[in-house]
Amino acid sequence: MMKHKDDLILSHQACFPLYALSREITTIYRPLLDALHITYPQYLVLMVLWENEGQTVNQIGERLRLDSGTLTPLLKRMELKKMITRKRKESDERSVEIHLSPSGKALKKEAAKVPAQMVEALGISDEEVNQLKRIANKILDKIKDRGN
Amino acid sequence: MMKHKDDLILSHQACFPLYALSREITTIYRPLLDALHITYPQYLVLMVLWENEGQTVNQIGERLRLDSGTLTPLLKRMELKKMITRKRKESDERSVEIHLSPSGKALKKEAAKVPAQMVEALGISDEEVNQLKRIANKILDKIKDRGN
DNA sequence: TAAAATTAGATTGTACACAACTTAATTGGC
DNA sequence: GCCAATTAAGTTGTGTACAATCTAATTTTA
Numbered sequence: 001m002m003k004h005k006d007d008l009i010l011s012h013q014a015c016f017p018l019y020a021l022s023r024e025i026t027t028i029y030r031p032l033l034d035a036l037h038i039t040y041p042q043y044l045v046l047m048v049l050w051e052n053e054g055q056t057v058n059q060i061g062e063r064l065r066l067d068s069g070t071l072t073p074l075l076k077r078m079e080l081k082k083m084i085t086r087k088r089k090e091s092d093e094r095s096v097e098i099h100l101s102p103s104g105k106a107l108k109k110e111a112a113k114v115p116a117q118m119v120e121a122l123g124i125s126d127e128e129v130n131q132l133k134r135i136a137n138k139i140l141d142k143i144k145d146r147g148n
Numbered sequence: 149m150m151k152h153k154d155d156l157i158l159s160h161q162a163c164f165p166l167y168a169l170s171r172e173i174t175t176i177y178r179p180l181l182d183a184l185h186i187t188y189p190q191y192l193v194l195m196v197l198w199e200n201e202g203q204t205v206n207q208i209g210e211r212l213r214l215d216s217g218t219l220t221p222l223l224k225r226m227e228l229k230k231m232i233t234r235k236r237k238e239s240d241e242r243s244v245e246i247h248l249s250p251s252g253k254a255l256k257k258e259a260a261k262v263p264a265q266m267v268e269a270l271g272i273s274d275e276e277v278n279q280l281k282r283i284a285n286k287i288l289d290k291i292k293d294r295g296n
Numbered sequence: 297t298a299a300a301a302t303t304a305g306a307t308t309g310t311a312c313a314c315a316a317c318t319t320a321a322t323t324g325g326c
Numbered sequence: 327g328c329c330a331a332t333t334a335a336g337t338t339g340t341g342t343a344c345a346a347t348c349t350a351a352t353t354t355t356a
Contacts, residue, residue, distance in 0.1 A: 007263035008256065010195045010211065014277045015173050015266070017284035019188075020213050022170035023343075024291050025163050030344090040167075041312065047158045058334060063158065065168050068335050070313050077311080094321045094334040108156065115155035118163070123294065124287050129162045132287065135280050136165035139272050143172050146271065171313075178314090189342065206304060216305045218343050225341080242304040242351050 028121050032114050036107060041066070042078055043111070049084070049100050050108050056095045083107065176269050180262050184255060189214070190226055191259070197232070197248050198256050204243045231255065 010016055026040050033043055041064075048055065048063050055063075061071050075098060078084045083104035089095040119129070154160055174188050181191055189212075196211050197203065203211075205219050214222075223246060226232045231252035237243040267277070 008195055008198055008259060010192070010199065013195070013263075014281035015177070016192060016212075017281055017288055018166065018170050018173065019192075021284045021288050021291075022166050023213065024288065025166065027344085028291075029163070039311065044158065044164060044167075047156055047161070050156060051158065056334080057336095064164075065171065066312095067314065069315075069337080072336055074312070092322070092334085096335065111156060115161075122287075122291075124290055128283060128287060131279075132283050133162035133165055135276060135283070136162075136169045139270075139276060139280065140165055140169050140172065142272055143169075143176075143270075175314085187341065204304080205306095214342095215344065217307080217345075220306055222342070240304085240352070244305065 025122070029114075029118065032117050032121070036110055036114075037081065038078075038083075038107075041070075041074060042083075043114075045071075045074065045078065045098075046083070046100075046104065046107060046111070049098060049104070054097050054099050056089065056097055058095065060098060078104075173270070177262075177266065180265050180269070184258055184262075185229065186226075186231075186255075189218075189222060190231075191262075193219075193222065193226065193246075194231070194248075194252065194255060194259070197246060197252070202245050202247050204237065204245055206243065208246060226252075 029040050029043070033040060036043075038046065044064050045060060048060050057068055057071050057075065061067055064071075066074075075084065075086060079086055082101055085099045085101055087097050087099065089097050119126070122129070158164055177188050177191070181188060184191075186194065192212050193208060196208050205216055205223065209215055209219050212219075223232065223234060227234055230249055233247045233249060235245050235247065237245050267274075270277070
């Protein structure tokens, strides 16, 4: 029989460390990404596009689990910085295709050193990184499989 | 010798699942906390105060790793909702003490069922929750011990 | 002890997040 | 073929986050 008397103690919470760590990691990314004039969510969008050019807003959103309310203004800022172009699809005018500009493509080379810099800056072992990645993905998959 | 050729692939990243999971969890919290008319960060502030009444903005911020730029407006919203009061400290007028109002204290009873509801809603095993908590805290501690 | 340094909050400005809603294009039934 | 339902983005409004800066109070130190 479990007791729930002390459930509302911060240090007993599991979700708070996750929330705090997620923010800490963004803070560690910041100086590395500042050098490329991008934010962390913009970096994620670029990674999605480097992997597969010309995806629609929806496709990017599914990958990153972000909706148009977040993506539309974010993509507009990236367009202003000449990293991407936004164009209505010919075959379906509802969709907007996001294409990398030459400078957006070129950014990939500059970003190539970011992952290694992060491992260095985080100062944690590969083992720990992999554990975290594995369990986070496991839980994410479970959440994804039911509702969405 | 490690290869870094594929480091910029989203599915190889460790930080993205963390970022995505953190947001998913907030989404799962939302309906539970909506019933109490609070947001997740406000819930965290309340937990800090339920544990120890009358802390200053700084003390709350250290606990939650949030600065006054985030906390001041958040606390003002909580004050508007009559959950807390904000009062300059007599002994040091720079500091602001945050006190729970009667309804802020009463909220604790209503929130008592939230942790169990979360475990239920998350639908993951205690084992997984604990693993995640343990490793996130381990990494957080490492980050805390150096930088600040 | 008076000026300099530090500290605590507040403010400003930018950038996410996300719910709720709107608009326009497409699709599915009939 | 037409209309209802669906879909994709965009818009609106609220609430974080956080860097940078400001202001006022307190400490330090010369």
